[in-house]
Amino acid sequence: MTEVAGRIEIYGQCEIVMANTTSLPTLQDVAAAAGVSTATVSRVINFPAQVAPATRAKVEATIAQLGYSPHFGARVMAARRTNTVGAIIPTMENAVFARGLQAFQDELSAHGYTMLVASTGYSAANEAEQVKALVARGADALLLIGHKRDQAIYDFLAAQGIPTIITWAFDPSSGRPSVGFDNAAAMRDMARQVIDMGHRQLALISAETASNDRAMERYLGIQAAMQDKGLPEENLLFIETSYGIEEGAIAFKQAMSASNPPSAVFCGNDVLAVGALRQARDSGIHVPDDVSIIGFDDIELAQVAYPPLTTVHVPHREMGRLAAAALIGWLKDGTPPNTVELLAYPVMRSTLAPKD
Amino acid sequence: MTEVAGRIEIYGQCEIVMANTTSLPTLQDVAAAAGVSTATVSRVINFPAQVAPATRAKVEATIAQLGYSPHFGARVMAARRTNTVGAIIPTMENAVFARGLQAFQDELSAHGYTMLVASTGYSAANEAEQVKALVARGADALLLIGHKRDQAIYDFLAAQGIPTIITWAFDPSSGRPSVGFDNAAAMRDMARQVIDMGHRQLALISAETASNDRAMERYLGIQAAMQDKGLPEENLLFIETSYGIEEGAIAFKQAMSASNPPSAVFCGNDVLAVGALRQARDSGIHVPDDVSIIGFDDIELAQVAYPPLTTVHVPHREMGRLAAAALIGWLKDGTPPNTVELLAYPVMRSTLAPKD
DNA sequence: TTGTAAGCGTTATCAC
DNA sequence: GTGATAACGCTTACAA
Secondary structure (H helix, E strand, O other): OOOOOOOOOOOEEOOOOOOOOOOOOOOOHHHHOOOOOHHHHHHHHHOOOOOOOHHHHHHHHHHHHOOOOOOOOHHHHHOOOEEEEEEEOOOOOHHHHHHHHHHHHHHHHOOOOEEEEEEEEHHHHHHHHHHHHHHHOOOOOOEEEEOOHHHHHHHHHHHHHHEEEOOOOHHHHHHEEEEEEEEHHHHHHHHHHHHHHOOOOOEEEEEOOOHHHHHHHHHHHHHHHHHHOOHHHEEEEEEOOOHHHHHHHHHHHHHOOOOOOOOEEEOOOOOHHHHHHHHHHHHOOOOOOEEEOOOOOHHHHHHHHHOOEEEEEEOOOHHHHHHHHHHHHHHOOOOOOEEEOOOEEEOOOOOOOOOO | OOOOOOOEEEEEEEOOOOOOOOOOOHHHHHHHHOOHHHHHHHHHHOOHHHOOOOOOOHHHHHHHHOOOOOHHHHHHHHHOOEEEEEEOOOOOOOOOOOOOOOOHHHHHHHHOOOOEEEEEOOOOHHHHHHOOOOOOOOOOEEEEOOOOOOHHHHHHHHHHHOOOEOOOOOOOHHHOOEEEHHHHHHHHHHHHHHOOOOOEEEEEEOOOOOOOOOHHHHHHHHHHHHHHHHOOHHHHEEEEEEHHHHHHHHHHHHHHHHOOOOOOOEEEEEHHHHHHHHHHHHHHHHOHHHEEEEOEEEEEEHHHHHOOOOOOOHHHHHHHHHHHHHHHHHHHHHHOOOOEEEEOOOEEEOOOOOOO
16 A cells, blocks of 8 residues: 655646625615616515516516625525524534435425534534534524533523424434434344344444433443343443544454453444454454444445445435425424434344354 | 335424524613623624723623624624635535535634535536525635536626635646646556556546546546557547446446456546445456456545555545635635645555556 | 615724 | 714515
8 A cells, every 4th residue: 555645736826806896786786777676676586476577577687687696694684584504413524424414405405595514523512612603604493413412502592593403313202303213222123133143242332422322322222132132231342432444443353352252243333333344354353254243324335345234224314304304394384393203224234143 | 135114203293492583682782781882792792802801891791691692694794794605516425525525614614614515416507506506695705626617607706706716626727726636647647557567458437527527537547548558549448327336336347248348447436446346246256356446536435345445545635624724815815825736646455456 | 566765783984 | 992873785564
């Protein structure tokens, strides 16, 4: 593997001629040029049906001729909404969020909304800041990941009257509108199948659970399954690490060098699982003959990993799309949407096999 | 592989109490409560240093007590800028864009800007629409991918006075500020090495070149290398397909069933390459002994593919970060930034081997 | 169907 | 340092 340091070359100054930014045409200009009132021009833009065809045609021609486009700030100020919706996610580098976000944006866009994005890097403090930033930037509504955050944030959003939807989690007891899935139940279902296959010594390589309720729920799901099946808690080796392929690899190595190594290694997400898979290959450990590896999320990576990864399928796109639809409805009706539970379910590929 | 249809359950109406949205406190309210003028409150918010400490403390206390936060639209209207920057990309589902976008947003966020995102789904018509949408939503500046688009779009942006930076491409002759890399040169460098290894019969599985100048450039890069090395054009089998693992697999199958099958298959991106790799495995074709496969982008997938994929490394994050920095500087100084070329270079892993 | 005119909540320019 | 006050460009009753 050959890698050279990125070289940067600077080229000469570009010559871009920007418009005379002092004088974009205004509604008034259009009205004057078309010989109508500003109200009529405004109507042509917002409620064309209310304007006589002849007048409308005249105004539209003037708009085109002058290259007029409405001033955003003035519009927001007068109409008291931005048609902009914010999304705050841990990071777009995680494919699950990128995928969900794309679907969220597609749906918003189809309904005339624009999406503002902020990311937290999985930091709770950061999230609080980003919530304020997006609200200050005029987000009419917000999408958040998971339920767990300071109550002050919820209070702030309620005080500002910002409709907010929770995704990636499901907890009807919270009383907050959400579109998500039950992380604990999904992982529990998978763990039951694994235990039924004869696995008794288990490990979980988890994302950090401190500020990530989804990771915690998945952990609890495995514990629940173990309890159901009568396995003692000690039979689960719990390893917490940060997000990344390398991190998954290191944690896997650690798990396998335990005094009582697991025959099945659960991973909190597919990226960690793929890291574990690579480490197994590098260590000459055969998957699934020597050890089973189980992921979570079912991203593209899972299908093309070798062997293809057994994982829990999460309907990321559907979640993003429905979250957008819910917010759009909320903004329109003024009434909070119902909470929606989506199903996440095991997908059996080739990294899980019965124990002996 | 077991998959069940996603089940959706609807739960009871959530009871969210939204604030009396008719009465958020305004600057005036704060001024009245603190016993100062609106101008002073505005200064406390925007230029705290200009206000006497005692006054400032009093005003800040009032702001906190009333839970005041500035109205976005009014602010935009008066200040004539939104501190919002738009990014228009093909899709976030492509990891290269997700990665670049994350870096772009991080840098923006660190400087007090917020990011608006729109996506085109690789459609030129869509892009024109999104440009207008983001400008209408008050984007102060824009990031675009690649140079190729209707001149009308550039004219519109110039007329509106919207600083715009081009990324993912490098063409100093365009005269437009950009932060990118030379797609043709990067692919040419890789192709030269491949040809030097003795490969004579080549194939390229390319993304669609019609509305994607990066894909076209990569194609031209291979052609240039072939010409340098004296290989006739006919020795390159060109297959164009859309983005996706499955698409790569299908195209690979097609390439290998040609009357004169290639010994090296270039792919326009890593996702296509991973699809090709999977198809090779499924067909019992050994990589790189039977055929070499070369990707482009160096996303995570490339490292964990089996065998690890030889590809062209693209500094996506650096590109996003520098693009943000360039726009921020442009907005601040009012002068367009210099064009920056980043280096994309071959990364030799395990899917490329000398021909016999 | 169209026009008039009153805000909308800031920022910024003046005086003081 | 601080206070009046005039924009800023649009939407939306209400009137005609």
